[in-house]
Amino acid sequence: MAELEETQDELAKQRDQLQDSLSKTEEAQQEIAIQRDQLQVEVMRKTQEMLKTERLSTIGNLAARIAHDLRNPLSVIQSTSQILKIKLETNLDDKTREQWARLDRAVYRMSHQLEDVMDYVRMSPLKKRDYSLCVILQDVVERIVRPENIVIKLPQNDRIIFCDPEKLEIVFVNLLMNAIQSLENNGVVSIGIFDDPQDQNNVLVKVSDTGVGIASEIHEKIFEPLFTTKQVGTGLGLSSCKNIIEQHGGTVSVSSSVGKGATFTITIPKKSEWDSIATKPGNLTQIKPS
Ligand SMILES: Nc1ncnc2c1ncn2[C@@H]1O[C@H](COP(=O)(O)OP(=O)(O)O)[C@@H](O)[C@H]1O
Ligand SMILES: [Mg+2]
Incomplete structure (x- = not known):
């Protein structure tokens, strides 16, 4: 009799254990089902993301190709216009001269817009060397066409x-x-080079103007691609600047308020950590991030 009771107890214990593991299995199944659902959502999200990136990069490639292909015929228009102007200069009346100037301005604007697109999509690796900031700035200032009343310091x-x-x-x-x-036709642009007070490895370049200024609500937006407040702007200029400066391991920021001009500050390492590793003897084959 006692033996029977013992067996019954044992059986009851085993049943309880079985029920316990059954409910644990159910719990685990539920957990797995939740994880599966989460995974499905994540896979769908990633797929959408990849499709979007692929579509954007296709559009980017297309934009780059169009910009590239348009540059040649545009420079033919530009140079032919110059040649014709020289040939016909003496026979032009004032009205035709003004029409010709309008044509030149439109071509100039188009070539700048194409440059903006090309600069934005062409994220090629950096070709770094030791170089003078002043020489870069002088070259740029010489190249830029500007109204006479604008002074660049x-x-x-x-x-x-x-x-x-x-x-x-x-x-x-x-x-x-x-x-x-x-x-808007007159004022001053000043460029300054400073040591970064917060980090002696960095150089600061400040470009300040006495222009219309920028409302604080759009300070963040102006660095986003395609953001522009201009009628013929591409909204790609500052975005390209940010990309290039970040490629160099630096930052770009703005301080400005409406009517009080604007100052853009670039912080750039004189030499980044990777540069010193790569230029150490024996490390010349090291791959640098770009
Ligand atoms: N120095 C500046 N003074 C006032 N506004 C500026 C200045 N620089 C940039 N901005 C503002 O930032 C916007 C984005 O500039 P950018 O990316 O170069 O594109 P875009 O010049 O084609 O408009 C401009 O449309 C303008 O509103
Ligand atoms: Mg611009």
């Missing part, structure tokens, strides 16, 4: 930094063009 000092000078030219052309456009 270049810095009196210089710093040599390890950078891609061609890319930095793109940055300064954009910052100076924006500054000039904000001046």
Whole structure:
């Protein structure tokens, strides 16, 4: 009799254990079902993201190709216009001269817009070397077409930094063009080079203008691609500047208020950590991030 009771107890214990593991299995199944649902959502989200990126990069490639293909015929129009003007200069009446100038301005604007698109989509690796900031700035200032009443003050000092000078030219052309456009025919643009008080490894370049200024609500937005307040702007200039400066391991920021001009500050390492690793003897084959 006692043996039977023992067996019954044992059986009851085993049943309880079985029920216990059954409910644990159910719990685990529920947990797995939740995880499966979450995973499905995540896979769907990632797929959408990938499709969007792919679509955007296709559009980007297309934009780059169109911009590239349009550059040649545009420069043919530009140079033919110059040649014809020289040939016909003496026979032009005032009205035709004005029409010709309008044509030249339109071609100039188009070529700048194409440059903006090309600069934005062409995220090529940096070709870095030691280079003078002043030389870059002087070259840029010489290249820029501007109204006579606009004064550009270049810095009196210089710093040599390890950078891609061609890319930095793109940055300064954009910052100076924006500054000039904000001046509406007269005013001053000042460029200064400073040591970064917060980090001696960095150089600061400040581009200040006395132009219309920028409302604080849009300070963040102006660095986003395609944001523009201009009728013929591309909204790609500052975005390209940000990309290029970040490629160099630096930052770009703005301080401005409406009617009080604007100052753009670029912080750029004189030499980044990766540069010193790559230029150490024996490390020349090291791959640098770009
Ligand atoms: N120096 C400046 N003064 C006033 N506004 C500026 C200045 N620089 C940039 N901005 C503002 O930032 C916007 C974005 O500039 P950008 O990316 O160069 O594109 P875009 O010049 O084609 O409009 C401009 O449309 C303008 O509103
Ligand atoms: Mg611009």
